[in-house]
Amino acid sequence: MKIYYNPRCSKCRIGLEYLRQRVAEIEIYEYLKDGLTEDDLREILLKTNLKPFDLVRTHEEYYLKELKGKNFTDEEWIRIILENPKLLKRPIVVDRMKAVIALPAENIDALLK
Numbered sequence: 001m002k003i004y005y006n007p008r009c010s011k012c013r014i015g016l017e018y019l020r021q022r023v024a025e026i027e028i029y030e031y032l033k034d035g036l037t038e039d040d041l042r043e044i045l046l047k048t049n050l051k052p053f054d055l056v057r058t059h060e061e062y063y064l065k066e067l068k069g070k071n072f073t074d075e076e077w078i079r080i081i082l083e084n085p086k087l088l089k090r091p092i093v094v095d096r097m098k099a100v101i102a103l104p105a106e107n108i109d110a111l112l113k
Contacts, residue, residue, distance in 0.1 A: 001111065002027040003102075004036075004044070004092040011103060015091035018105035022112060036085045041078055044092055047099035052077035055101070056087050063087060 003019060005012045005028050019026055031040070045052060052074050056063060062084055072080065081087050091102045093111060100107040 001025070002029055002094045004029050004031045004040075004088070004090055004094070006030065006032055006090055009090055011105075012091040015093065015102040015105045015108065018102070019093060019108055022108070031085055031088065031090075036082060036088065038078065038082060041081060044094065044099050045078075047094055047097065048092075048101065052081060055081060055089050055092075057089050060087050 001019065001023050003012075003016055003026060005016060007013070007030065016026070016028065029040075041052075041055075044050075044055065048054075053072075056067075056077065058064075058068070067080065089101050089103065093100055093102050093108050095111045098111055100110055102108050
């Protein structure tokens, strides 16, 4: 399994620990350091069955100052997230067929069934 992770985020640390207690092999992907590709984002969208805006952290300062109240297409949201990866909700755990936003960490259980 892969976890999109920010080590400064307490919810990410909780999600990673929860995952470590249940899964032997974990690929930790620090997307703020390593970058987020369009393929990564599209895989997350496909496997979560969510719209791009559903992945946006609406309490993030950049969202509040620059984006709140504006309408964007899905493709525009994808570009916005790729250019501003801090907007991505986290942690996100991806398996072969599905993915979840691990808020709360127990959402990971949906991948373990």
